[in-house]
Amino acid sequence: MGHLITVATCNLNQWALDFEGNKLRIIESIKLAKSAGASLRVGPELEITGYGCLDHFLESDTYLHSWEMLADILQHEDCQDILLDIGMPVMHRNVRYNCRIICLNKKILMIRPKIWLANDGNYREMRHFSPWKGQRVIEDYVPPRMITRITGQSSIKIGDAVISTRDTVFGAETCEELFTPNSPHIEMSLDGVEIITNSSGSHHELRKLDRRINLIMEATQKCGGLYIYANQQGCDGDRLYYDGCAMISLNGKLLAQGTQFSLLDVEVVTATVDLEEIRNHRGAISRCLQATNTRQYQRIHVDTSLSADGTDVDLRVVPTKPVQPRYHTPEEEIALGPACWMWDYLRRSGAAGYFLPLSGGIDSCATATIVHSMCRLVVEAIEDGQMQVEVDCRKVVGEPADSDWKPKDAHELASRIFHTVYMGTSNSSEETRSRAKKYAEAIGAYHIDLNMDTVVTSIHSLFSLVTGKRPEYKVHGGSQTENLALQNIQARIRMVLSYLFAQLLPWVRNAKKQGGLLVLGSANVDEANRGYLTKYDCSSADLNPIGSISKTDLKRLIGWAETKFEMPILNEFLNATPTAELEPITQEYVQSDEIDMGFTYDELSVFGRLRKIDKCGPWSAFTKLLHEWADKMTPREIATKTKSFFYYYAINRHKLTVLTPAYHAENYSPDDNRFDLRPFLYPRFTWQISKIDAAVEKLESQGNVGGKARADHEDVD
Template structure:
């Protein structure tokens, strides 16, 4: 039997600038950690303020309230006799740092600033914070007077130091530092740090967890150690969903893992670990040869033992054993991530529910099914978990008083009260099939559904235009021009947006008036849901300010290919066989008249397939390629299907449409970030919206095609390529 200790890490559903709610979650996590016998509790990055405060970090009020909150936490009766690792912003010598604060029994032992800031993708930490001065640099930090008044402590150390207890040594790193090529944990481990914490505000992205887990494993596989990973969970007020999954790892083996998607406010993960396992694991020559040359870190002494004496350990208590990591299928992630994000958004916005224009196509179908998953999660949290916060939020959203004893008997009971769908058709353009699919899906999910036609409003607007201009616009099939053809389609699309907001604002009032119990009224109006996928946005295949313009968009960061896979998965997982009909139906906007010879088709209109758009998106955003680089790359990927000249035509067509439609992306509805080629202009994909022609790149490609001669128009011989590769 070695030196056993129980350690705790956690996932917290924090909300940026919610100092009261965030403090409540922090104290509750400490309470749960102590109840499980933990001697150390680690929390997420910037947990006191919430991670997504953005420019609020530049305000002195934010820093003031942070210290006020910390002062109450460290003297709280439930926060004593346990070592605490708490995240907060700290101003030192008029510079603001993203920090960890190590506390024991009301005394601050160390403030450890972040040394590598996240400053790409969705993150702009360098706008608010400065990285710490360097490895092993430590200074005195003079504490605010409100802290000094508690126990008379005037100062502590700030910088890259570690905590030395009677029985072990602890170090901390923060989020991005784990992802750097030479992360701090390497040097800490070589200097004898046995327990390393990582506190993160790491967002969810499809298939991202695998990478995170491998990095966490790798942090201790080479040189041993105990690694505690904490993360935020939920929507904290912006476009990202933080997906929790707190973990504890010992010598590269995961012994504890929290949930990746959850509606709970607080989730504490604990494990009992043996410090001697680390020491034994590290006893190999190559590691020790590097360790003896490792410069030492300043050690801050803490008069505490995290483990019991070997003689006092209950022999029935054993170290927590390795577990198999839980991964969700990508299709499950699509259902769970946006669903959890939407519930947080809905309950925190204090609105009465959601409104969705349900067209009968794949995109709005996927959005509706995600809402269905949300109601399933809420139903589980209310009826099985008896979660008091979920019960309180559900009653309010569903228009029930807080004292109500009403409980849903199925997820559809929740949907009927807070989810509203409408099919907005045109007699000439809409098919009976899409209308029926929309109605059938609404019935299966339980939404409050309306079926209506917008013909009268459409014709009134066209008549008004004709009266004013004496010009009669026509569809191209009836002798109109491309301009009139597009204008008439856009009228329908934008009318649906106007109608959606009218219904969203007044349906709760209408239903209250018609209800038998009008006193159970829903507060506020409905949040309008958009349903434009990332591929169509990338191509610009949407009307500016049409029904894709909404309050939030659950699928705006998800590709059409992944959405179809998700619907097929939901067909079996949710026992909803009607979903297959959405996937098998050809994608159509239904903005042009349907005739015996013609039915509008999205891919034909776009001039590109959804699979091709996914490829363009990845090459443009992830691999950062312009026209020349994309053409060069696709020469290898598509040479067995297309000639070099055909590939050039496709690449040029894509960049042309991207350029002329780029302005649309500046008005995209906020959507949960889900893929690494997202097009969210307001935060993730920062590019200009006025584009010139890419003639320089095009001329370069054309010169290369000219040099190829006849080969420029020939599709490569696949078999010959294989022989050459072999």
């Protein structure tokens, strides 16, 4: 009975460079951990600064303010008598490190720098930090004088060591180190470290959570031990949404799991475990044989215990029972992740709400659905008694802080903060106009229906007056160049009108909240990869909630929301043909997105994944598709699709340099700014295309033109 310990981990909604706010949330998590009886509290990666400071980590101010916040935490009365694992950057010998600060009762026990840094995808840690010098390397660190005045320490151990208390041993690893092949927890566990903490800044991607949970479960199933995982949760100032899910796992079984999508600023997760279960689990002889040959970690001894003395046992405290992991469906992830991200952005930006050009198509419908989901989450959080959400809600709508106003439902909240406009022309259909209006009414948005033909005509007239030429649409005999120009000017006018209305609609409505609206874009990831958008059109916005989500997944979202939100109107969007409505409608012709692009949206998703995730150029994509699409296309048809995709990708890549900042949801996002670092002036892949053409000729000369198309990756030339 004297081996029971209660530990705490947390999800924190930190904000990059919000030093004081971050500090207060850390202190609140420590208070909650102590109130639950925890003797160890673990926080997220870089929680004092916020994870997403990016190049601000190159500034000395960031390190100074981090120490100032830690000094306040060390001295705070609510932060005593509990072992703390806190994340912040540290400069040692003029080298920057991403560190864990282990402290207890106004003393820093150890500084543990991150050894393996995240340096792919969205992460550039090696731009800002250096990896620690090596496993089990320990040095002396001289703390700032402000810390010495509090702790009395003139020197602190920094490096890869572990903490030894009177009853157990614990060690820290940080985020990426869980994902590396030779994770630190393996050798720590073989050296008798019973508790492993992992502090993360791990972002949300669709269908990704199972990988994280599986790694945590595997770590403790194979190695035994208690694994405590903390994470950031929320938008800390960038495209990423950190999706929480703080967890505690024991011997391969999950004991506790925090929320993945929540509006809480501070969420603490606790579990009580029996240390003897770790020792019994590790008793297998094969593990012991490896353990005897493991190099020992330096132990920093601390005269404290994490468990109660055997003579001072509370029989009401019992070990936590295992639970099953909780997962959301992809549809729920799309409805919840971007919605939480948007609420954080709105409440922290000071804007008066959101503005969306609502076209009557499925993309803008999906964006509006996510805003509706955000409103529902806010109302539910207020009903659950989350005071911070209630305070933020009053601030967003412009109600006085001391008022008792709160929205009675999502419809009322949307009427205050969500504004939509249908910007029609003579090329627009009554079906899209009607759908937009009905859906805006269904979710409570303030909606305007307008025609902008006079503006479009005036620009056409100006061009004709200056040049003496009058461009025509293709259906009226014009060239492709004329046709595209006439389409693009409509799209760009919508962007100009969007920002005009976004700035002035709160003024028009005499809204209580001063300031403009944030303009939302609604271009999906597949169209961005194909370049099927106009540069600086209404895809140019402040935020794009669906910018890295496929059309296929957006349809699933709408199908799910139709039932979940009880909105039959959404079925009309599902059954509508995607169309930009930028060309005249005739009896013989109605513009279709998929026909215009030359691809189905499902095909574009395949090319998007091949290009980014599978790292394929034109030749590799072609050879892979020869196998994957052999049952539905001939080699020549596959070659045509492949060449067409990479041609349009090459000539349109420049558009992605001005792509609206989008919620990051998929690993094949083409976001040029942070995630997808590729050129924007391309040659036309002439050598690659020549290889594809030669392969097709060879396959056709062999009589293999369909059914089972095959090509050897190396030998077909």
